[in-house]
Amino acid sequence: MSNSHLPAYGQVKAFIQEHISSGAWKPGDPVPSESTLMKQFGVSRMTANRALRELTDEGLVNRVQGLGSFVAELHRISSTIRIRDIQEEVTERGHVHTCRVVRSEVSKATPELAEMLGLRTGAKVFHTVLVHLENGVPIQWEDRYVNPAAAPDYLKADWSTTTPTHYLLTHAPLTQASYSIEACVPTPEQALGLEIAATEACLAMVRRTVSGANVASLARLIYPGSRYRFAGEFQS
Amino acid sequence: MSNSHLPAYGQVKAFIQEHISSGAWKPGDPVPSESTLMKQFGVSRMTANRALRELTDEGLVNRVQGLGSFVAELHRISSTIRIRDIQEEVTERGHVHTCRVVRSEVSKATPELAEMLGLRTGAKVFHTVLVHLENGVPIQWEDRYVNPAAAPDYLKADWSTTTPTHYLLTHAPLTQASYSIEACVPTPEQALGLEIAATEACLAMVRRTVSGANVASLARLIYPGSRYRFAGEFQS
């Protein structure tokens, strides 16, 4: 085994994890109690508790006070998505990120937009439309509305050195966000900007970010289906 | 404050979280050390440690041995995705799930398929193609290859009472999976099966699941762009 260098709580975790992932303990089966693990591994209760608590946080185990610990249902296996800055993503791949500004303006909130941003209809909003390129190839159309209350100097930023995502992350402490991913066909203007056929399927990510009491921004990010995909891993 | 009913470690966490999300402590700034928190809150070191450790697990704080604890970069805010059974998802919405079987057969692995499933070219694989409907409306085209070693009786399952996802979750303990989401246009057969126009953009989720030593299954799930989206929330 490779457990020898693990801390004690890690060895207890590994022991339980192996029994679960091998199928020896099935969903709903009881997991050894803290006191059982104390005797079995010769550890203190705090150590056994930490092992079980971390497994609970990871979604592998359910615990009920007064009852015991049980193997969780399997479909809880999960993966994490992060808000990433596209510039970071591109340079991390060793490629060059550039950006074209299509629009950068002050506009008035339509009723739907006002609703989404928590403003009055007709209120001032910032609006930018950018195209992000990786090694000169367009990979993202970014159409973004920003609440002036959250970032008053948004339009003064220089999009050749920073990105809206990065600017907002550093200027408006982010507390919450929601997103959705859907498929769409591009508008003629988007197809032109992304240099793709008007019939090509695209991924659209709609993101709404909240900063403190304000909705900070509403963004619609369009990716050509042929040049971009989201990927991830589910673990243990 | 509403902290009064929180356990001690929770109060310490809340204290730090507030300073971070309000922007008072910015990324890179030091967070109070364990011994500082001990004095400030009158708690033991284990309690202060737990607060800081959980904040680290949540990605809000970075800790370096011998140096200290620091506010993490903000873009770490994350969300979790889970593998969900489509039948569960539909019935949870109070709707009716049904399913049409398009194909259910034994076939031979092409070179690419063999590579993805960890088999030899020409080896036996199970192949099913199903259409899932919500209240009679097609919402998912499921094209799946299954490794016989992981689920020998896969083709004997009754797809009117169970789904491949559910069958595999219960019969092949899942240890790992990877996925990718992309946009595509449907093939003529898929458009027909999903009852959509051949030009409609679709979401495609490709999922590869691993069970113990075997790759269990390779699935391509196609969703009509007009009827389905992935959505989620980023928290704290």
Add this chain to the structure above:
DNA sequence: CAGTGGTCTAGACCACCGA
């Protein structure tokens, strides 16, 4: 009631970092 988990303490040893 006995057994479970949820929390907390006071003290300990170690490895690491920077001055």
Add this chain to the structure above:
DNA sequence: CGGTGGTCTAGACCACTGG
């Protein structure tokens, strides 16, 4: 060297569950 985090212990009190 002193301060930091990483881990561990032995014991404690509480709330909850089931029989």
